[in-house]
Amino acid sequence: MIDGVIDFIVDCAVKFGAKPDLEFNKPYVFRKNVGTDALKDNGAFFGFIHPEEEGSGPFHDFSLTIFPNDQNKPWLVCLGIGSSGFKNDYELATYPGLRRLFSKLIDERGFCKSDFADIETSLPKSITGIQDLQHIKNTIKTYTKVLPACQIVDDPESAKGKQIIAAFVAGYSKLRDWPTNNDHRKAVSEALESFLKTETTDESEELKNLLKERKYIVLQGPPGTGKTRTAKSVADKIGAKTFFTQFHAETSFSDFIFGIRPDTENEELRYKENLGNFSEALKYAVDHKYENVILIIDEINRANLSNVLGPIFYLFEHKMDISNVEIEIAPNFKINKLPDNFSVIATMNTADRSLAVVDFALRRRFAWYTLKPKAINSNQFFKEDFNRIQEIFDWYATSTELNLQPGQGYFIANTDNEMKNRIRYEILPLIKEYLQEGLLRNAKEEFNKYFYDRLKISIFE
Structure with missing residues (x-):
């Protein structure tokens, strides 16, 4: 034997x-x-x-x-x-x-x-x-x-x-x-x-079930993994009325919840009330209690969340019973609990290293679902390029650095020439930036060989 x-x-x-x-x-x-x-x-x-x-x-x-x-x-x-x-x-x-x-x-x-x-x-x-x-x-x-x-x-x-x-x-x-x-x-x-082999899962179906259980979800993952697209797909799957907003560094409480703005159509200086995206979605949910309502917050970690959410942070408890504490959303609009037909799906780019770490209080209130880069069945999907980049990341990247891998969205093109342009003007600059920041150091020669084989360009020129 x-x-x-x-x-x-x-x-x-x-x-x-x-x-x-x-x-x-x-x-x-x-x-x-x-x-x-x-x-x-x-x-x-x-x-x-x-x-x-x-x-x-x-x-x-x-x-x-x-x-x-x-x-x-x-x-x-x-x-x-x-x-x-x-x-x-x-x-x-x-x-x-x-x-x-x-x-x-x-x-x-x-x-x-x-x-x-x-x-x-x-x-x-x-x-x-x-x-x-x-x-x-x-x-x-x-x-x-x-x-x-x-x-x-x-x-x-x-x-x-x-x-x-x-x-x-x-x-x-x-x-x-x-x-x-x-x-x-x-x-x-x-x-x-x-x-x-990894089990293939219907992410939209899995998220639909998670949303029913937890109500407030953050979709996190590298760029190109279809976070926003998936959020919209889940909303469509349950037939929800969808409200959309995207956070940025200057997003404020008055943008998201309630504020006042100058009335630029009036000759005299005067102000008018402004309901933010959250308040609009919430008010709609209250007025249409038999209709599912989803607020999609794109790039949730780009804003200063403490400033943006203010007192409504307290309301994000997926199993909260009616509280004796009322939160004023806007004048003449107070609630002590988010309605059962109201849900939030947020997205977060894990490759954006410039962003502050999300605090633990927010993490406790949301369910976190990770979208990873994956091959897709499409004539426009360049699987060999995707697999080569994935192999390099899988071999050299730490668990944290795996969050930087370009998603499948980077590898969709109609022609090989278009794909080469995507590699040259999107993927190569992204990888070069990672290397310049001291990330994926052990993989630099592997990346350099890939780009030279594919484009006849050295990453270090």
């Missing part, structure tokens, strides 16, 4: 782009210690280590390591680190995408460290103490600090077992940059596909 699995992982490696027959620049060094004594003392292992390491003895850096046995008991498949620690791979260990990838390859019978550069923390007892692995407990104890990702495989020769092992080899191939052509990349994608 062991020899069969060894042949399988070597074949996978070749399919994913490794060329073990090269005299120089070999893709890996293969280690194998599966003799009778090793199996008896449960110290058997085999797998790939860094190509600069020796064929025996302690080694450095990331490895693909498999701990087998000859007792028909579960095996352990791991992304490991040599007991000598890091020599060439420390920077690689800090890339968020590496952990992001391997975390998707494990299930409840596996483990993934929160920090792949950490070689001081041992595996949790949920792995070291599990009954299924008692036959290799000494091995696990020896390497407990240098196994950032591992997965129990009950039967390595079964279809499921081979699927897991192939996925780990594919992950290691991405780590080592083995793929050099489309066939290699396609094979890697196919090996990872079932692990990386």
